[in-house]
Amino acid sequence: MSAIHLNELGIVCALGAGKQVVAEALFASDAPRGVAMSERWTPGKPLALGAFDQALPALDSLPVAMRSRNNALLRLALDEIRPEVNRAIQAHGAARVAIVLGTSTSGIAEGERAHRCLEQNGDWPEDFHYAQQEMGSPARFLANELGTHGPAHVISTACSSSAKAIASGARLLHAGLADAVIAGGADSLCSFTIAGFQSLEAVSSVRCNPFSVNRCGINIGEGAALFLMTREPGAVRLAGAGESSDAHHMSAPDPTGRGARQAISQALDRARVTPGEIDYVNLHGTGTAQNDAMESAVVSSLFGARTPCSSTKPLTGHALGAAGAIEAALCWLALASNPHRQLPPHWWDGQADAALQPLHLVRPGEAANRPLRYALSQSFAFGGSNAALLLGAA
Secondary structure, three states: OOOOEEEEEEEEEOOEEOHHHHHHHHHOOOOOOOOEEEOOOOOOOOEEEEOOOOOOOOOOOOOHHHOOHHHHHHHHHHHHHHHHHHHHHHHHOHHHEEEEEEOOOOOHHHHHHHHHHHHHHOOOOOOOOHHHHOOOHHHHHHHHHHOOOOOEEEEOOHHHHHHHHHHHHHHHHHOOOOOEEEEEEEEOOOHHHHHHHHHOOOEOOOOOOOOEOOOOOEOEEOEEEEEEEEOOOOOEEEEEEEEEEOOOOOOOOOOOOHHHHHHHHHHHHHHOOOHHHOOEEEOOOOOOHHHHHHHHHHHHHHHOOOOEEEOOHHHHOEOHHHHHHHHHHHHHHHHHOOOOOEOOOOOOOOOEOOOOOOOEEOOOOOEOOOOOOEEEEEEEOHHHEEEEEEEEEO
16 A cells, blocks of 8 residues: 655644644743633633634635635645645546544634624625535635545544544545545634533633643634645655544543543554554543543553653644644654654643553653654544544655
């Protein structure tokens, strides 16, 4: 079976926009970047959020149905890889380029704003269309932007969405249904999401603290990450992927970690590598009591306490449907252009929970003791939807 390569990466998240900016913020060792206090979505109640606080591209020239913050994040990520994507379209033809994305919010923020207008003025705003909220909007938007005619669809399985989109893109390439795939995801902050997680008592008002005895919930984030995937050699390979569904509970993970272990094992088996060959694990690491307990037990049993691990959610926030792609992108940065072998740090208070299995949590400024070959990214979603992506250096 031919190798699948993640040839190019475009990224925007709370750490910034663009590979270089994000890498500099990711590997900074003096203080954590990204997540910051904001009242934008919770007026009068400051909350730690992984918001992208810079200007986004205007979408005014597009049909109203395609205008959303979600799609603006996608366009900014696309801009970084647009020349390479255009070359792929020219080389393979518009019908041979596929688009597979993950999201969980799509244009819900636009729907919120429109409903406020309806309540206040008795009518919908002119710049609102219900299709802004549809889950399929991101794929239609990118296909419209690029003029492609290949398969284009969106996966929405909560926090595993964009990780599963990347795995789905690989299947299209393996099956010969496409010669290039733009895969990844986008999610944008909105009041609906924040209120939903607050109702579950799962939101931390300050920077989240994964695997600490003092952990008290997640930070919601936003962003987009897009990969150009082909069979042509590139800087990083998608060495393996695994997916499972444990269907234990609507919002809580299976405490045994059965489904999570299955997804990780599939990724390792498909890559034909052993746990001892993994140089870094990007943990799902939400900072919630149940996720961290389950994940620490699974990772410790598979990799022991020596493999470097970190949760990057204290930097990016939990970008929900975009989290899998963004965190795979951070693994890509560690593998693709990282001469000093820096590892994504785990920012926390350092107070370990004695009830959790011990892990090697990366210290700020820590570097790998060998050239990075394999990095694993884990995504565990509501409803027991699990995904693991194993990236390898070319």
